[in-house]
Amino acid sequence: MIRLLGAPFAALGRGSTTLAEGVGRWGMLTGQTIQALRHVDVWLRLLLPQMARVGVDSVPIALFIAMFTGIVLALQASYTFTGAIPLYFVGVLVGKTMMLELGPVLTGLALSGRVGANIAAELGTMRVTEQIDALETLAYPPVAYLVVPRVLAAIIMFPVVTALAIGMGIFAGWATSIQLLDMTSAEFINGLTLFFVPFDVTFAMIKATSFGFMVASIGCFFGFTTEGGAEGVGHSTTRAVVVSSMVILVLDAFWAVTLL
Amino acid sequence: MKRSNEAMVGVVILAALILVTFGTLWLQGVTLRADEREVTAAFNRVGLIKAGNAVKLRGVRIGRIREIQVAPQGDLVEVTMRIQEDISLPDDAVAIVSPESLFGDWQIEIASRDHFPEHRYANPREPDHLPGYSIPDISQLTATADRISADIEVLTERVGIAFSEETARNIASLIENVENVTQRLSDLISQQADAFSGVTEEIQVIAEEVGYAATGARQSFERINQTLAREEFSQALSDMTEVTASLRQITREMEGTPEDIRGMAVKADSTFARINSIMAGLEAGEGTLGRLLEDPTMAQEMEGTLQELQLLLSDIRENPRRYLRLSIF
Amino acid sequence: MAIQIRDLYKSFGEKEVLRGFSVEAREGETLVILGGSGSGKSVTLKHVVGLLTPDSGDVVVDGQVVSELTSNELFKLRRRVGYVFQFAALFDSLSVAENVGMGLRRHSDMSQDEIRDRVTECLEVVDLEGFEERFPAELSGGQKKRAGIARAIATRPQYLLYDEPTTGLDPVTRAMIDQLILRMSEELGVTGIVITHDIDSAFRVADRFAMLHEGRCRFVGSPEEIRSTEDPVVRGFIEGRPELMEKAQ
Numbered sequence: 001m002i003r004l005l006g007a008p009f010a011a012l013g014r015g016s017t018t019l020a021e022g023v024g025r026w027g028m029l030t031g032q033t034i035q036a037l038r039h040v041d042v043w044l045r046l047l048l049p050q051m052a053r054v055g056v057d058s059v060p061i062a063l064f065i066a067m068f069t070g071i072v073l074a075l076q077a078s079y080t081f082t083g084a085i086p087l088y089f090v091g092v093l094v095g096k097t098m099m100l101e102l103g104p105v106l107t108g109l110a111l112s113g114r115v116g117a118n119i120a121a122e123l124g125t126m127r128v129t130e131q132i133d134a135l136e137t138l139a140y141p142p143v144a145y146l147v148v149p150r151v152l153a154a155i156i157m158f159p160v161v162t163a164l165a166i167g168m169g170i171f172a173g174w175a176t177s178i179q180l181l182d183m184t185s186a187e188f189i190n191g192l193t194l195f196f197v198p199f200d201v202t203f204a205m206i207k208a209t210s211f212g213f214m215v216a217s218i219g220c221f222f223g224f225t226t227e228g229g230a231e232g233v234g235h236s237t238t239r240a241v242v243v244s245s246m247v248i249l250v251l252d253a254f255w256a257v258t259l260l
Numbered sequence: 261m262k263r264s265n266e267a268m269v270g271v272v273i274l275a276a277l278i279l280v281t282f283g284t285l286w287l288q289g290v291t292l293r294a295d296e297r298e299v300t301a302a303f304n305r306v307g308l309i310k311a312g313n314a315v316k317l318r319g320v321r322i323g324r325i326r327e328i329q330v331a332p333q334g335d336l337v338e339v340t341m342r343i344q345e346d347i348s349l350p351d352d353a354v355a356i357v358s359p360e361s362l363f364g365d366w367q368i369e370i371a372s373r374d375h376f377p378e379h380r381y382a383n384p385r386e387p388d389h390l391p392g393y394s395i396p397d398i399s400q401l402t403a404t405a406d407r408i409s410a411d412i413e414v415l416t417e418r419v420g421i422a423f424s425e426e427t428a429r430n431i432a433s434l435i436e437n438v439e440n441v442t443q444r445l446s447d448l449i450s451q452q453a454d455a456f457s458g459v460t461e462e463i464q465v466i467a468e469e470v471g472y473a474a475t476g477a478r479q480s481f482e483r484i485n486q487t488l489a490r491e492e493f494s495q496a497l498s499d500m501t502e503v504t505a506s507l508r509q510i511t512r513e514m515e516g517t518p519e520d521i522r523g524m525a526v527k528a529d530s531t532f533a534r535i536n537s538i539m540a541g542l543e544a545g546e547g548t549l550g551r552l553l554e555d556p557t558m559a560q561e562m563e564g565t566l567q568e569l570q571l572l573l574s575d576i577r578e579n580p581r582r583y584l585r586l587s588i589f
Numbered sequence: 590m591a592i593q594i595r596d597l598y599k600s601f602g603e604k605e606v607l608r609g610f611s612v613e614a615r616e617g618e619t620l621v622i623l624g625g626s627g628s629g630k631s632v633t634l635k636h637v638v639g640l641l642t643p644d645s646g647d648v649v650v651d652g653q654v655v656s657e658l659t660s661n662e663l664f665k666l667r668r669r670v671g672y673v674f675q676f677a678a679l680f681d682s683l684s685v686a687e688n689v690g691m692g693l694r695r696h697s698d699m700s701q702d703e704i705r706d707r708v709t710e711c712l713e714v715v716d717l718e719g720f721e722e723r724f725p726a727e728l729s730g731g732q733k734k735r736a737g738i739a740r741a742i743a744t745r746p747q748y749l750l751y752d753e754p755t756t757g758l759d760p761v762t763r764a765m766i767d768q769l770i771l772r773m774s775e776e777l778g779v780t781g782i783v784i785t786h787d788i789d790s791a792f793r794v795a796d797r798f799a800m801l802h803e804g805r806c807r808f809v810g811s812p813e814e815i816r817s818t819e820d821p822v823v824r825g826f827i828e829g830r831p832e833l834m835e836k837a838q
């Protein structure tokens with residue numbers, strides 16, 4: 001009976017120790033990543049290709065998402081505002097929402113699926129097929145070779161992709177407003193500029209940078225710690241996406257609390 | 261394929277950099293053209309304007325606010341604006357801070373002093389600075405106060421004309437009721453001040469002023485009571501006229517568009533119209549004061565009217581949103 | 590210039606894989622380690638290059654205790670050790686030539702041309718000339734394994750560790766790889782450890798044999814000694830007679 005009652009607590013205990021252990025090991029990998037920055041000769045060559053993969057290849061999906069977000073924001077804003085609130089507030093809403101929230105977060109989530117999963121699967125495969133061991137035997141520091149370029153590329157390219165996505169979202173909102181809603185360009189732009197402060201952009205870029213770091217380092221972490229063949233790789237990939245998505249949302253709230 | 265993708269890295273980064281840089285500048289309203297000039301205006305206070313807000317002349321946007329600074333002496337706020345080079349301002353130009361709409365966006369309207377002579381403009385330190393005045397934000401509340409005080413004034417006048425010792429007690433009770441109403445209005449305003457901290461400062465000031473006026477009114481009413489027997493009543497009445505006039509003066513400064521509170525205003529209007537007509541009846545010779553006392557319907561009507569006014573005010577207090585919806589937003 | 594494995598213990602969780610394994614590969618010799626699958630042969634080999642750290646015991650290479658080296662010293666040691674992985678472990682994202690040249694680019698001052706020549710040379714040795722631009726996914730299992738060998742020998746290491754180099758290959762390729770192992774040892778004086786199940790191949794390349802059984806060294810000796818041993822476990826293993834091994838239990 002006591003054992004029966006104890007079981008959930010034991011499970012909870014195990015769950016939280018695994019979580020704490022995971023966070024600890026992730027922290028260690030992050031520490032190693034920072035140390036590995038000194039092997040410039042190893043990672044520098046690899047940075048550009050990773051930037052192409054993280055950044056350039058992700059631009060279409062990010063723009064696609066941002067475009068539809070912008071359209072929907074404009075339509076829903078006009079639906080909500082009808083009557084009581086002047087329509088140029090559509091511009092306020094589209095601009096503020098794209099910059100402060102949806103641009104960074106949706107891009108982050110999309111890229112956590114794309115980039116995070118990709119990194120976890122690639123490094124996980126390398127782990128289970130002993131490619132990471134092989135790197136070590138060839139005297140390459142694996143963290144410098146694999147983790148550093150990916151994390152740096154994500155830190156650099158997430159803000160870049162996010163900026164483009166925000167631009168696209170606002171553009172789509174504008175196009176929707178003047179095509180489908182009874183608004184003029186000037187009205188929309190008036191709304192857009194009304195409450196704009198440059199900090200909005202800084203805020204978006206801070207968010208995107210932190211999301212980039214998290215998505216890449218979590219992907220690397222799960223890739224590096226993969227065990228158990230193809231199945232293990234699948235497992236790591238899923239967990240990388242789930243965990244980094246959750247972390248993005250938590251970080252999002254964190255920044256909102258600390259910076260706004 | 262691989263190589264061209266890597267070349268794209270540069271293109272993508274460049275595109276994002278350009279977007280961010282020029283987008284930010286554009287949204288801030290910074291134009292890269294140089295054909296602009298700076299104008300500075302001095303204010304006692306500037307309400308809710310911030311850098312980037314519109315500067316208008318005759319309702320047309322001609323520039324934006326660049327910088328808001330308190331003068332080193334601490335007595336003025338100096339606002340620098342950038343406006344189009346080729347537009348010349350009126351000789352007696354003044355700058356008026358006003359809401360651009362009811363949604364929190366503010367502006368500076370540049371106008372000729374002749375058009376708005378009633379404002380108390382700040383005195384700029386520099387000769388080439390424009391005198392500025394900032395319209396407070398709670399026009400909805402003050403418009404009502406304005407109307408009520410105006411009507412009290414009318415009422416007092418009429419009472420003064422109609423005065424006779426015999427009816428004094430009745431009128432004293434009427435004045436008590438008005439005092440009540442004033443107190444309630446003042447309570448209402450301080451409640452509003454608590455509820456909407458965003459405009460607390462503005463409201464606080466007005467609430468205090470109204471409260472002060474109410475206190476003044478009460479004092480004079482008390483004096484009416486005390487002096488009824490001593491025939492100093494007419495002196496008390498002129499005191500009250502003074503007080504209500506000052507109340508009116510305060511509220512006039514807080515003018516604005518009371519449109520959204522029209523319902524209330526209309527109700528208040530009709531209430532006072534009825535008071536008025538009663539008083540007019542008193543004034544007309546046939547309706548002597550004795551008749552007012554003898555005629556129960558007249559007295560009842562007057563009482564009912566006052567009750568109505570009180571009902572209205574307590575309704576405002578309980579459902580302020582019905583009347584103040586837009587100021588809340 | 591020798592590899593000494595001394596009283597090595599290693600467990601993964603509950604599972605004790607090595608329980609006091611000791612063996613030595615002397616300078617210039619080729620030591621063949623036999624053992625059933627899952628007996629811990631690959632685990633042993635990974636200790637030699639510090640991919641795993643022992644629970645207790647030491648691996649001494651060149652007089653240095655591997656588990657006590659700093660990461661820089663370890664990298665230096667690894668430059669002198671070539672490791673042939675059981676499943677080749679080629680880098681999927683790199684071409685064969687890039688794979689083979691990996692070690693050279695990292696720690697030699699060879700020019701691009703010299704590296705290219707060395708890569709071509711090594712690919713010729715394993716009979717893969719013309720495969721430079723292929724990617725690992727486009728190679729057969731045997732070709733991958735040979736590319737893995739080419740990568741291990743490209744830096745001209747003093748030590749070569751082969752993890753089942755001939756398993757799963759056709760007889761011709763097997764013979765070719767055996768010859769390659771012999772050449773390395775004879776021409777370059779490489780000290781080698783070969784892990785294999787392939788008894789024919791083992792006898793072709795071995796200077797000495799060791800057998801890993803239940804986490805310990807069951808047998809060490811020359812090819813003659815292993816042929817004449819009375820130990821039923823060893824006999825059962827090399828003659829492919831499980832009944833002998835069972836009897837010994």
Ligand SMILES: Nc1ncnc2c1ncn2[C@@H]1O[C@H](COP(=O)(O)OP(=O)(O)O)[C@@H](O)[C@H]1O
Nearest residue numbers: 601604606624625626627628629630631632633
């Ligand atoms: N990283 C590891 N984690 C857990 N168990 C391992 C690990 N590496 C090897 N093992 C276990 O150790 C045992 C020996 O493995 P290995 O040395 O690969 O066998 P073999 O002798 O066939 O090469 C196996 O049972 C394997 O499951």
Ligand SMILES: [Mg+2]
Nearest residue numbers: 630631675752
């Ligand atoms: Mg093995």
